[in-house]
Amino acid sequence: xxxxxxxxxxxxxxxxxxxxxxxxxxxxxxxxxxxxxxxxxxxxxxxxxxxxxxxxxxxxxxxxxxxxxxxxxxxxxxxxxxxxxxxxxxxxxxxxxxxxxxxxxxxxxxxxxxxxxxxxxxxxxxxxxxxxxxxxxxxxxxxxxxxxxxxxxxxxxxxxxx
Amino acid sequence: xxxxxxxxxxxxxxxxxxxxxxxxxxxxxxxxxxxxxxxxxxxxxxxxxxxxxxxxxxxxxxxxxxxxxxxxxxxxxxxxxxxxxxxxxxxxxxxxxxxxxxxxxxxxxx
Numbered sequence: 001x002x003x004x005x006x007x008x009x010x011x012x013x014x015x016x017x018x019x020x021x022x023x024x025x026x027x028x029x030x031x032x033x034x035x036x037x038x039x040x041x042x043x044x045x046x047x048x049x050x051x052x053x054x055x056x057x058x059x060x061x062x063x064x065x066x067x068x069x070x071x072x073x074x075x076x077x078x079x080x081x082x083x084x085x086x087x088x089x090x091x092x093x094x095x096x097x098x099x100x101x102x103x104x105x106x107x108x109x110x111x112x113x114x115x116x117x118x119x120x121x122x123x124x125x126x127x128x129x130x131x132x133x134x135x136x137x138x139x140x141x142x143x144x145x146x147x148x149x150x151x152x153x154x155x156x157x158x159x160x161x162x
Numbered sequence: 163x164x165x166x167x168x169x170x171x172x173x174x175x176x177x178x179x180x181x182x183x184x185x186x187x188x189x190x191x192x193x194x195x196x197x198x199x200x201x202x203x204x205x206x207x208x209x210x211x212x213x214x215x216x217x218x219x220x221x222x223x224x225x226x227x228x229x230x231x232x233x234x235x236x237x238x239x240x241x242x243x244x245x246x247x248x249x250x251x252x253x254x255x256x257x258x259x260x261x262x263x264x265x266x267x268x269x270x271x272x
Contacts, residue, residue: 016184016185016186017186019184019185019186019217020182020184020186023182023184023215037245037246038245038246038249038250041215041246041247041249041250042250044215045215045217045250048184048185048215048217049217049218052184052185052217052218052219098255098256098258098259099258099259110218110221110222111217111218113218113254114218114250114254117253117254117255118250118253118254
């Protein structure tokens with residue numbers, strides 16, 4: 001059975017000045033549990049992008065808070081972000097056409113695109129607590145995009161090693 | 163984030179960025195580009211050697227500058243990315259949006 005344990009959590013004001021604090025949190029946890037430099041970067045970037053969206057679009061730059069939890073699995077790390085801003089499922093956002101991004105004068109969508117490319121799983125649900133966004137990456141061999149065959153293999157390994 | 167600027171070969175404006183580029187300081191980076199472009203600079207090289215992290219806010223600035231320089235017959239070149247940043251650029255498909263060089267010397271020569 002795959003076990004998941006919440007190792008640490010912190011709650012910070014939903015303000016861009018706290019992005020650095022959130023990145024440091026995931027870097028510290030990821031380092032502690034043996035994730036590689038590129039995996040750490042993926043977590044940093046994804047948390048940064050997700051929280052920037054929560055601050056700008058979820059709360060509209062108004063007061064609010066973000067709770068960040070680190071959930072450590074047998075071969076994975078999940079970062080859970082909880083906020084009470086507007087509901088928003090990033091998985092429903094269409095990927096931007098990169099080569100036309102500037103021509104089309106687009107301003108959004110790039111951060112979510114980066115998250116999708118760097119992570120193995122993104123889950124979103126609206127609960128009584130608020131918006132719950134789960135960002136997961138599996139250790140090793142996980143450089144592929146979301147739902148890649150590599151993700152499937154690492155999931156099977158995760159199950160077999162438990 | 164710290165930024166330093168210099169001019170090489172009388173035509174290349176080189177920007178060295180040190181640290182993290184995110185939503186808090188991307189506007190500062192944009193101002194540095196604005197200042198070069200408004201002074202007539204059209205060939206800009208960003209040395210990534212000391213960039214530890216860049217978010218979509220910073221990437222949007224770079225994309226926008228690339229477009230602005232194209233309209234002035236200029237270009238934006240990136241060089242000396244550390245392996246982690248370069249890998250992320252590869253994974254996200256950004257390598258086809260920018261001219262990326264291994265070394266500053268190469269970016270000046272091409």
